[in-house]
Amino acid sequence: MPTILLLGGTTEASALAARLAARGIPTVLSYAGRVANPRAQPVPVRIGGFGGVGGLVTYLKEHRVTHLIDATHPFAAQMHRHAVEAAAQAGVAHVALARPAWTP
Numbered sequence: 001m002p003t004i005l006l007l008g009g010t011t012e013a014s015a016l017a018a019r020l021a022a023r024g025i026p027t028v029l030s031y032a033g034r035v036a037n038p039r040a041q042p043v044p045v046r047i048g049g050f051g052g053v054g055g056l057v058t059y060l061k062e063h064r065v066t067h068l069i070d071a072t073h074p075f076a077a078q079m080h081r082h083a084v085e086a087a088a089q090a091g092v093a094h095v096a097l098a099r100p101a102w103t104p
Helices: 011-022 052-062 077-090
Strands: 004-007 027-031 045-047 067-070 093-096
Touching: 004 011, 011 027, 052 077, 067 077, 077 093
Parallel strands: 004 027, 004 067, 027 045, 067 093
Antiparallel strands: none
16 A cells, blocks of 8 residues: 655645545645644644755655655745755655646
């Protein structure tokens, strides 16, 4: 059974969390900490940064994460880079959900 870390903060991340929960797939939804009042989720939620790539690698290994899903906002460029690097270092499958950045 996979164990998923879902990097969220988007509507798509919330929708994906609901689908994963409905399938009984162990998932943790992680917010960067910029969410004042996060909406209730059907999976466990963690809030706060990881402390860079090294901290994310440690989290992935300590929690035996098998899959990392990056569903952060398009402007979260640093988190995207950290997710790619940490997944590679930890040997964890990684995928990013992409959508166009918001424009006024």
